[in-house]
Amino acid sequence: MLLNAIPDVRLQHDAPLSLLRVAWTGGAGLQSFRVGSMQLAGLAQRLRVQNCLLEMDTLPDLSAYDQIWLGLHWLPEVFQLPLQQVVFTIKPERVYHQAAIDSLLALARPFIRFDVQFFEQPRAALRWLTHDSPQLPALLAEWEAVISQPELQ
Template identity: 30%
Template sequence: MMLRDIPTILMQYDAAAALVRAAWRRGCPLAEFVPSLTRLVAFSCRHPVRYWLMNIDQLPPMGPVEQAWIMESWFPAMAATSVQHLALVLPPDLHNHMVATAPIFNPPTAMTFELHFFPDDATAFDWLLEHDPRRRELWQEWEAELARLHRDAPDCADAYG
């Protein structure tokens, strides 16, 4: 099911697959990063989520505040979830790519899940749900929501209107 609880994030949740799939919406301000990710983690604490797919290729360049928050707060918060596998779709820009992969070189002690990086959604999705019988249905639901979003509210500012 597609959720619209967090305006900055396109979000799909499927209890049967134990999946949260999320993507940062184009044009959303970086100031919403911490509150949005905090809400996404809180959602994952309240629901049985084993698999996370996060696409950050539309995220503005992260600064030192966001970088520190990821290491000091986000990883410990994720430890309270049941997430076992996180697939992160890397952005094309080098700056956020380096920020996103930093945990490989300096792993946080609170890392309680397997983290893998992917160049695109399809590869990440396949890694997470390779054997799930509803995989195709979930993919089609996401694609339909993307088409609707691009038609009705292409930029983040439209989500708040």
């Protein structure tokens, strides 16, 4: 089910799979990034999300200040979640993003109790994350339907 719970963020939740898919839709601006990130952590807690797909390619490069904020304020919230698997999708050309994520994960390594994986494509990430669930085609179709109709975003 697609959720409209957080401005500038596209969300898809599947309760039976305990899955939350997340993509930034706020364009190049990051005005709502910190507030939206905290709302995301709260939503994931309420939904008891165990599996999360974070699509990083639509998120603009984060400043050093935003990276520090994530480490100090957002990651401690994430560590309270019942996460089992977190998957980041990021294209190889997003070198700055990959370095930022890697540095945050390296700092947080002692506190991470869930599996972290990287994929280039969301479809492959979802196949892995859902163990090729029979629900996967419906999830993909639902997500693609919104992308193909920008006025609904």
